[in-house]
Amino acid sequence: MEEADGNGKSMKGRGRLCCICSKRRAALKRPKTLEQICRECFYEVFEEEIHQVIVENQLFKPGERIAIGASGGKDSTVLAYVLSELNQRHNYGLDLFLLSVDEGITGYRDDSLETVKRNEIQYGLPLKIVSYKDLYGWTMDEIVKMIGLKNNCTFCGVFRRQALDRGAALLKVDKLATGHNADDIAETVLLNILRGDIARLSRCTSIITGEDGPIPRCKPFKYTYEKEIVMYAYFKRLDYFSTECIYSPNAYRGFAREFIKDLERIRPRAILDIIQSGEDFRISTSTKMPEQGTCERCGYISSQKWCKACVLLEGLNRGLPKLGIGRSRGLNDDRKKGIKENIGTKSIESKQCGTLDF
Amino acid sequence: MACNASSCQSNCHRNEEQAQEEEFGGSANSISNYNDRNLNVCVKCKSNEPISGGNAEDGRFCADCFRSNLYGKFRLAVISNAMICPTDNVLVAFSGGSSSRVALQFVHEMQDKSQKNFDASRDRSLPVFGVGVAFIDERAIFPVSSHEIDKAIQDFRSIVSALAPPRKELHVVPIENICSSSSSDGRDRLKNLLDAISDSTGKEDLLLHLRMLSLQKIASENGYNRVVLGSCTSSIACHVISAIVKGQGYSLPGDIQYVDARWEIPVVLPLRDCLTQELNRLCHLDGLKTVELHKVPYSGINGLVSSFVTLLQKENPSRECTIVRTAGKLTPFHFNSIPEKSDSNTTLATQRRLKKYNLKPNESLSSESFCPVCNSPLNKSDLLRQSNLQNHQTSSDIFGAACCSSCRFQILPKDPSSMEHFYTHLPQPLVARAKRGGYGNLSLLREQIQDCLISDSEDES
Numbered sequence: 001m002e003e004a005d006g007n008g009k010s011m012k013g014r015g016r017l018c019c020i021c022s023k024r025r026a027a028l029k030r031p032k033t034l035e036q037i038c039r040e041c042f043y044e045v046f047e048e049e050i051h052q053v054i055v056e057n058q059l060f061k062p063g064e065r066i067a068i069g070a071s072g073g074k075d076s077t078v079l080a081y082v083l084s085e086l087n088q089r090h091n092y093g094l095d096l097f098l099l100s101v102d103e104g105i106t107g108y109r110d111d112s113l114e115t116v117k118r119n120e121i122q123y124g125l126p127l128k129i130v131s132y133k134d135l136y137g138w139t140m141d142e143i144v145k146m147i148g149l150k151n152n153c154t155f156c157g158v159f160r161r162q163a164l165d166r167g168a169a170l171l172k173v174d175k176l177a178t179g180h181n182a183d184d185i186a187e188t189v190l191l192n193i194l195r196g197d198i199a200r201l202s203r204c205t206s207i208i209t210g211e212d213g214p215i216p217r218c219k220p221f222k223y224t225y226e227k228e229i230v231m232y233a234y235f236k237r238l239d240y241f242s243t244e245c246i247y248s249p250n251a252y253r254g255f256a257r258e259f260i261k262d263l264e265r266i267r268p269r270a271i272l273d274i275i276q277s278g279e280d281f282r283i284s285t286s287t288k289m290p291e292q293g294t295c296e297r298c299g300y301i302s303s304q305k306w307c308k309a310c311v312l313l314e315g316l317n318r319g320l321p322k323l324g325i326g327r328s329r330g331l332n333d334d335r336k337k338g339i340k341e342n343i344g345t346k347s348i349e350s351k352q353c354g355t356l357d358f
Numbered sequence: 359m360a361c362n363a364s365s366c367q368s369n370c371h372r373n374e375e376q377a378q379e380e381e382f383g384g385s386a387n388s389i390s391n392y393n394d395r396n397l398n399v400c401v402k403c404k405s406n407e408p409i410s411g412g413n414a415e416d417g418r419f420c421a422d423c424f425r426s427n428l429y430g431k432f433r434l435a436v437i438s439n440a441m442i443c444p445t446d447n448v449l450v451a452f453s454g455g456s457s458s459r460v461a462l463q464f465v466h467e468m469q470d471k472s473q474k475n476f477d478a479s480r481d482r483s484l485p486v487f488g489v490g491v492a493f494i495d496e497r498a499i500f501p502v503s504s505h506e507i508d509k510a511i512q513d514f515r516s517i518v519s520a521l522a523p524p525r526k527e528l529h530v531v532p533i534e535n536i537c538s539s540s541s542s543d544g545r546d547r548l549k550n551l552l553d554a555i556s557d558s559t560g561k562e563d564l565l566l567h568l569r570m571l572s573l574q575k576i577a578s579e580n581g582y583n584r585v586v587l588g589s590c591t592s593s594i595a596c597h598v599i600s601a602i603v604k605g606q607g608y609s610l611p612g613d614i615q616y617v618d619a620r621w622e623i624p625v626v627l628p629l630r631d632c633l634t635q636e637l638n639r640l641c642h643l644d645g646l647k648t649v650e651l652h653k654v655p656y657s658g659i660n661g662l663v664s665s666f667v668t669l670l671q672k673e674n675p676s677r678e679c680t681i682v683r684t685a686g687k688l689t690p691f692h693f694n695s696i697p698e699k700s701d702s703n704t705t706l707a708t709q710r711r712l713k714k715y716n717l718k719p720n721e722s723l724s725s726e727s728f729c730p731v732c733n734s735p736l737n738k739s740d741l742l743r744q745s746n747l748q749n750h751q752t753s754s755d756i757f758g759a760a761c762c763s764s765c766r767f768q769i770l771p772k773d774p775s776s777m778e779h780f781y782t783h784l785p786q787p788l789v790a791r792a793k794r795g796g797y798g799n800l801s802l803l804r805e806q807i808q809d810c811l812i813s814d815s816e817d818e819s
Binding site for chain 2: 190193196198262274278281282284
């Protein structure tokens, strides 16, 4: 594997044979390895790799009920499709469900939910939708109307995390599978270094998180390249929704994401190497982790008296939307760590709507 | 944190002052004159004018305070990590760039001070440490005209000889000397070696390791017991990111501490807390001459990382500090402190003056195995692969198996015959290192990975 030079493209399609089966014509250059392979072999290696990840890391046990976090985007659509395929092919014995969160964003989520509803029928997976309106009494549209386009991603991210857990509890599932891919995880490793978060650095590469919490989450796409997911969805003609959130206005990608794309261009292996580095970091186990308790108000896991969602919600309901944002003193007066995620340093991250809530 | 707060405070501070002054403003001419002056003074001594231009960070100090602040960072690093003792003989790695120029200058100033103390003291119990300078001549690799390098070396000689006594020796050694004792043969071998590497990043990295080997060779042949590098916060931040990108997360913490004693001659990084802008500025202020000789822009991964870090630093002037601070929290290795000397040669006077603030006792004196190419500690999966090696392998195969996965990917040739070729051109110290660390202590290796082995049967004899 030499570093890619980018002019392999012109060679493509000249009747070269797939380097795996040596029978069919190569149809694509595999992003992860730059091998020229045919479509069928691509499907096979793509699915087989995910199967191996699931088996080696024992992500699922037979008979488990698994919710797939489904946004209608490419990652979760491919995840739902591949998981239901593998479940049948390898007899995982899983009960799969689709779990969607309706943030109440007109012109974005309503459309993407239509996609998820079609997926429900296409893949035969029962769908559960939990909405911010039902859970919190507010839609994102209403929240944005009140607080404007600043910090709205903080609300959305905090609410989504809890909404997914609540939805999973309603479905009585054992685990939640999310569509985070290798690029996302590599980006998180870098971001945690850039912003000095050693505690998150130590756990952001774990394939299963929250095992001590109510519902563990796992990332079957941990080693799957974003580009391959797109490629898979494209060739399989999967039905997915590809518009960005209208409240995450900067369509630009963050520095870190762009850096990773640049790296991938000259050395595809770099994404896996970053994850490898993240797994290998020598972090002393004494690194302080916030103590986990439960929210006095809603009973959700929280390291403070009230959980973050309740603090934010209280602010909304009392007409003080700044409550719980930034370093301002809010209800949890005794808290020492300012909640500064999502504020400041925005330009280095790409996904702003809290999808990276490891 | 400190950088963050200080850069912020400078502005807040100024605004407050400004506001106050506006209240008083206009009441009397003499006061407003005074205030005008007060507005524009060094934040530390409050008397001199701050240096103009540059960024907010060093624009707050006057030239003297800036200089003493920078020297203070250097001195603290040296003292708190016991980098230099009075009995030491220190070799400063000098490239002609601003970082190593400042390193040389500061080491010199420190030596100068202890020389003065020595002259003034009655019992002369504290000897003065010795200083030498090394320049690695890389004209065999870089497209620089010989004339230019010869001229630069002349400049270096005059820089070094212009420093106040005690006299410092300048060692100029061509990089190819590491491959062979004869210059032309060494040049061929080096060229063959580098040509065998297809990855441009791998080429750059191997060169970096060879440079370190050369420094080690100079130091050990000339009786030095410390190697001082000019690595600063900015270059270390780049190393952090590129090591992560190359999958070297395990070995990374070993590279970025103040002290790196995995080498025969311990390597120290006294400028670890100084930014490259500060070092450039000092060179500019004090008229320290710098020569950018081997300034070929990085390509490949290293180039990408360095422009990424530059971009981040522009967006937030404390980003490089944050990167180094975060990576600094990763657990260092046992070799990241100066080995304790137990011999009776160190006098009581010396011992008393050793202030080791940061030195923690080594909890785990683990016996690491090291990659023969880059000398980084190997992680479990590397060790596992090495111990799974079957018998009847060629020595180049064994060498390859002893390397870390990063070097295997970006430096070692994939195809067996070119690997064989590559192996025959490797410098002797590298091959020796593989033999020392590799298969001499298999049982030791096995012990370290015991918990990962499935079968107990010992199939290798």
